[in-house]
Amino acid sequence: MKKSTRFFSLLTITFTGLLLAGCQNKAATKTATTRTLTDSMQHKVKVPTHPKRVIGSYLEDYLVSLDIQPVRQWSVKNGTSRQDYLAKYLKDVPLINYDLPYESIAKAKPDLVLVGTSSTVQGGKYAQYNKLAPTYVVKNGDTVNWRTQLKDVAKAVNKTAKAKQVLKDYDQQRAKARKTVQQKAPNQSAAVLWVTNNSAFIVNDHAASGALLYQELGLKEPTLVQSISKKATADWSPISLEKLTELDADYIFLVNSDKSAAMFKEPIWQNLKAVKNQKLFSYGPKTSWMYKGPIAYTEMTKSVLKDIQ
Numbered sequence: 001m002k003k004s005t006r007f008f009s010l011l012t013i014t015f016t017g018l019l020l021a022g023c024q025n026k027a028a029t030k031t032a033t034t035r036t037l038t039d040s041m042q043h044k045v046k047v048p049t050h051p052k053r054v055i056g057s058y059l060e061d062y063l064v065s066l067d068i069q070p071v072r073q074w075s076v077k078n079g080t081s082r083q084d085y086l087a088k089y090l091k092d093v094p095l096i097n098y099d100l101p102y103e104s105i106a107k108a109k110p111d112l113v114l115v116g117t118s119s120t121v122q123g124g125k126y127a128q129y130n131k132l133a134p135t136y137v138v139k140n141g142d143t144v145n146w147r148t149q150l151k152d153v154a155k156a157v158n159k160t161a162k163a164k165q166v167l168k169d170y171d172q173q174r175a176k177a178r179k180t181v182q183q184k185a186p187n188q189s190a191a192v193l194w195v196t197n198n199s200a201f202i203v204n205d206h207a208a209s210g211a212l213l214y215q216e217l218g219l220k221e222p223t224l225v226q227s228i229s230k231k232a233t234a235d236w237s238p239i240s241l242e243k244l245t246e247l248d249a250d251y252i253f254l255v256n257s258d259k260s261a262a263m264f265k266e267p268i269w270q271n272l273k274a275v276k277n278q279k280l281f282s283y284g285p286k287t288s289w290m291y292k293g294p295i296a297y298t299e300m301t302k303s304v305l306k307d308i309q
Helices: 002-032 060-065 102-108 125-132 146-156 160-184 208-216 223-231 294-307
Strands: 034-038 044-048 054-056 073-076 095-097 112-115 135-137 190-196 199-203 236-239 251-256 280-283
Touching: 044 135, 054 060, 060 146, 060 294, 095 102, 102 125, 112 125, 112 146, 125 135, 146 160, 146 294, 160 294, 190 208, 199 208, 199 223, 208 294, 223 236, 251 294, 280 294
Parallel strands: 054 112, 073 095, 112 135, 190 251, 251 280
Antiparallel strands: 034 044, 190 199, 199 236
């Protein structure tokens, strides 16, 4: 009787120990499935360790570079505008409007929502989004460049090592490209113009293709671009045809969204130095010249190397 009691006591202790160990393992596993991060607006966000359904509107360049296909892609006006240069990566990805409608996010059933600008979540929107899925506001603002955003996106999706490799690969090809540009076009200046609805816009020197030309590739910045950039409140600033007379750029890269624009026939346009010297290179609105990120910058760099002889 004593042996039987002792046996059952040992069995009970062993079973209890296994049960507790199992519970601890389950707790550890559960803990490992999420991470708590602090976003750019100081929200404490419990994000999935390995997110499977990510929405990152206007952050798709970064996500694709990190080998993540988002479940929705940025668009404007029911898809009349999207990041067409990413089409081969996002072929079957449904659209979502740029202002991230609550109903559209709910329908997508994301497990992580990445927001690219703080203004998007103002007015109580953050709380609404965060009820649907963990919502992380990526670093943004005039002083935040694309490299910083890439690394912050990578932190949110647990791809920091991949981001380092992406930047390493990009910097290697950029260094070679910069050297080639300096050899082919020493001390040459360039500007990027966008023409749409017979109106011209010029990119500022610290955004999109402007940052690429002047900071990444080392092309000289025209005086007019410097002047406009100091007062710029957006990536692209409107510029009158008369003001264009001051643009003495050796090269002009034109994002042409209006091929029949009347301004192209004006004497002012025809007398621009780059136009007269046949150093104006035109690209359609579906190319990467309006955007930023490792994929956009790589494509633009290839275009610059092809155009500059």
